[in-house]
Amino acid sequence: MELIQSQKGKDLLLSDGYRYRKARTNTDGSVSWRCAETPCRGRFKVSLENVVVNVTRHSHAPDPAKNEAKKSVSNMKGEQRTPLRNQGS
Numbered sequence: 001m002e003l004i005q006s007q008k009g010k011d012l013l014l015s016d017g018y019r020y021r022k023a024r025t026n027t028d029g030s031v032s033w034r035c036a037e038t039p040c041r042g043r044f045k046v047s048l049e050n051v052v053v054n055v056t057r058h059s060h061a062p063d064p065a066k067n068e069a070k071k072s073v074s075n076m077k078g079e080q081r082t083p084l085r086n087q088g089s
């Protein structure tokens, strides 16, 4: 499970070769995601503790290669980049 930003700056969740768009944040702090592929109605729900609480079936096969491509685009744009830390001194 990995969180990235789309080219439009939207949150995207990558998991098991599927891509999800953020649907809503629930009152209990959990977050609902919807599959980014249309017309798939796949859903994904993550609790406040980042535990996956619900995944529905997809109408298509997962596509990990596509997710890797999305990730590299996100990295190129420099979004959500974490600075390298020196290990030790």
Ligand SMILES: [Zn+2]
Pocket (backbone or CB within 6 Å): 018, 035, 036, 037, 040, 041, 042, 057, 058, 059, 060
């Ligand atoms: Zn789907």
